[in-house]
Amino acid sequence: MGTLTKSQIEELAIHLENAELEAYEVTKITDDFPTMTYEDAFDIQWEIRRRKEARGNKIVGMKMGLTSWAKMAQMGVEHPCYGFLADYFTVPDGGEIKHDELIHPKIEAELAFVLKDELKGPGIHIGDVLRATDFVMPAVEVIDSRYKDFKFDLKSVIADNSSSTRFVTGGRMADPADLDLKTLGVVMEINGEVVQTGAGAAVLGHPAASVAMLANMLAERGESLKAGSFIMIGAITAAVQVNKGDNFTVHYQGLGSIGGKFV
16 A cells, blocks of 8 residues: 555656656655655656656656666665656667756666567466567667666655666567577677676566566556567666767677667
8 A cells, every 4th residue: 555645646756757857866755755655656657657648748668677686786676666668768779869868877788578469467477478579679778867876765766767768779670489588698888898798687587577577567556568568678787877978889699789879
């Protein structure tokens, strides 16, 4: 059960969304609402989503966050979280991302799953995900916590749409049956220098496990992943800070590369 009132949830949604839209830092909301629950946190996120849709934005996908055991340890959180992707988050492969629209962005190498069938939890497992997947493709997520110094707890980050802000997708599409998703390697370069490498197993042991977890988490709110859904699975590499002027490229084993530039 939640502990916040409907009006508190609305006020916190406005507070956090304004920080995102106007690119300024706020302190983590659990400082002011220490008794808030995970349900409250997701209620705030869904209220931000509702606000975006009400002003004409489309929701174009979902993302999982904090899906590596290392990342959970790094951020001091106990389990993954999800967020939504709005239409204006999307950046074309090779495109420019305006650094001034963001606070302290970092990039992560990910994969995206696009579904051909609905996934409706609870009880979804990796096999269900692979059977329901139309194709897998490369994706780079730009994360940008609205919290000061990128410091937060899990409830605060969930309310802040799990630090979602921009994403790039492209490269080659592939049938998951043609890929070894656990060993699929990625190499991230910034300004031509290798800064991170990783493999698919960094994401909960298997990238499809992330999609299964998302379907099961959504089921708790009576929601499902519809056919055609675009889902980013969470970071295969650690998040790397980017500065104005930085070019980035991520190479994916057998799936080509994608990149962009911060201007």
